[in-house]
Amino acid sequence: QVQLVESGGGLVQPGGSLRLSCAASGSIFRIDMGWYRQAPGKQRELVATYNSGGRTNYADSVKGRFTISRDNAKNTVYLQMNSLKPEDTAVYYCNTIVGKYPWGQGTQVTVSS
Numbered sequence: 001q002v003q004l005v006e007s008g009g010g011l012v013q014p015g016g017s018l019r020l021s022c023a024a025s026g027s028i029f030r031i032d033m034g035w036y037r038q039a040p041g042k043q044r045e046l047v048a049t050y051n052s053g054g055r056t057n058y059a060d061s062v063k064g065r066f067t068i069s070r071d072n073a074k075n076t077v078y079l080q081m082n083s084l085k086p087e088d089t090a091v092y093y094c095n096t097i098v099g100k101y102p103w104g105q106g107t108q109v110t111v112s113s
Helices: none
Strands: 004-007 010-012 018-024 033-038 045-050 056-058 066-071 076-081 090-096 107-111
Touching: 004 090, 018 033, 018 090, 018 107, 033 066, 033 076, 045 066, 056 066, 076 090
Parallel strands: 010 107
Antiparallel strands: 004 018, 018 076, 033 045, 033 090, 045 056, 066 076, 090 107
């Protein structure tokens, strides 16, 4: 069973940037991967996807600010987050686009002045 470990979160001021990483314990080659987030009191939402064919897609709320990428050789998925807003505050997770693997611990992103 593939395990996922997210990292790179932290406290950042509005307008700042963070780069999240998600390391998988097994191959993610030809797996459609995504980044999710869950804010307090809200359901987990899918914010960015990167399919095995190289196509990316983003939720409207992050489009133009977030960029998902992947390194299949390292079994790692990244999320570059720019122009962060307080409403981006959440725990961020990665998984397949259907949430196939056990959820990791996630990484906390807090955007606050």
